[in-house]
Amino acid sequence: MKRLIAGLGTLLLLVGMAKGELRIFNWSDYIPEEVLVEFERRYDVRIIYDTFEAPEAMMAKLQAGGAREYDLVVPPDYYVAEMARAGLIQPLDHDRIPNLKNLYPEFQNPDYDPGNRYSVPYQWGTTGIAYRASEVKQPVDSWGVFFDPAQYQGPFLLLDEMRETIGAALKYLGYSLNDTDPAHLEEAKQLLIDAKRRGLGFAGSVEGRSRLLAGDAVVVHNYSGDIFQIQEEDDDIVYVIPKEGGTIWMDAVAMPAGAPHPDLAYAFLNFILEPEIAAAISNYNYYASPVQAAEPYLDPELLNDPAVYPPPEVRAKLEFIRDAGAALPLFDRIWTEVKAR
Incomplete structure (x- = not known):
């Protein structure tokens, strides 16, 4: 291609x-x-x-x-x-x-x-979930693969990007990824801390796709195009937009x-x-x-x-990340606390 x-x-x-x-x-x-x-x-x-x-x-x-x-x-x-x-x-x-x-x-x-x-x-593009089809035990269609221990599918990596990753946790909780409610962001923080302890931590997009390709990780949070590139090398790799929705950017x-x-x-x-x-x-x-x-x-x-190029019914579940404005220090604090734990 x-x-x-x-x-x-x-x-x-x-x-x-x-x-x-x-x-x-x-x-x-x-x-x-x-x-x-x-x-x-x-x-x-x-x-x-x-x-x-x-x-x-x-x-x-x-x-x-x-x-x-x-x-x-x-x-x-x-x-x-x-x-x-x-x-x-x-x-x-x-x-x-x-x-x-x-x-x-x-x-x-x-x-x-x-x-x-x-x-x-x-x-x-979009930001979603990529996984090795031969390694997972059940269908992967939710952010719960990172945030719900019952949906654990194998070693996973979260994306090392503040708004994307906090946004994924917010989406899983049923909130907008642009939600600035301090209580909701605290919920997201705890989800991320728990996920970090169960998973392999965080990685940039290039590292994440490389580790998925190498088999070090079974599931990764990543950008669509980064995953489409490595699908050319390994057709066992699948990319999905979670049912809760995600980011269009x-x-x-x-x-x-x-x-x-x-x-x-x-x-x-x-x-x-x-x-x-x-x-x-x-x-x-x-x-x-x-x-x-x-x-x-x-x-x-x-x-x-x-x-x-997602169809309209999928686009309807996607959100652009908006400028956080006055709430940016709150996002920064949440992210710092997640990375420090």
Whole structure:
């Protein structure tokens, strides 16, 4: 399924002769190298590409000076408003990103960033449960596989991401994953502490999928595309969205407030919204594209997979994580206490 742009793999960049530099801060294993090479070739530029495993690490790096070091960063949707309030990212000039017209209408004015004032949609997906079908004793269809000892199926890993993992506990309890009621968050905290004691702890998405693939874990909490990638290597691995519902999310590309190379940053934002480029990214990482014009270039298996593009009845149970606003310190405290126990 990993079809890339025809011919890109043969392109070579003479890095020493590049006339510019673009610095990107993104999640691990989230863009094909051939796409980066094509941008380097087209604009005679060298890309410096750094990665992170959790948004908290990304935020800390920007606050420590990365907002003047990087030209582009890829935060989760619910971080965009927080980063804008903190002055870490800058408003975008849409006149310099004409390919915004290629987006699906629903992504041209998202709740997390009305009018895409600060960000450009990059990839979207869901967060759910992956497991080894040959190792489980009963059907896996609930967050209870982590939180109910009676549903234990084998060694498990929870995702090392604060809002996602607290949100999973809230969903299992019957609450919104955006619930800020202190009593409900205390319930979620206790569920997570108990799960941590029974399981293998927490892992980033790349570590989690690797340990599932290696057989160290039987069940993991992870992002959809990360699991779809390893299904290509092992068809014993299954991904499900729990019956209680879960997270639908959008990762977006934003420009840090002190971006040293804004012209190249704008060029890259427009570049990733080109239909063939957007399709190449999704065909590589198995996430859904927000670029409607990319549909003719997407692998049909990907485009028609209900696990990638969930049907309406499943979408109805999914929630975007919203900016926690004034409740963020409460989430931080809960998460700190979970990790410390």
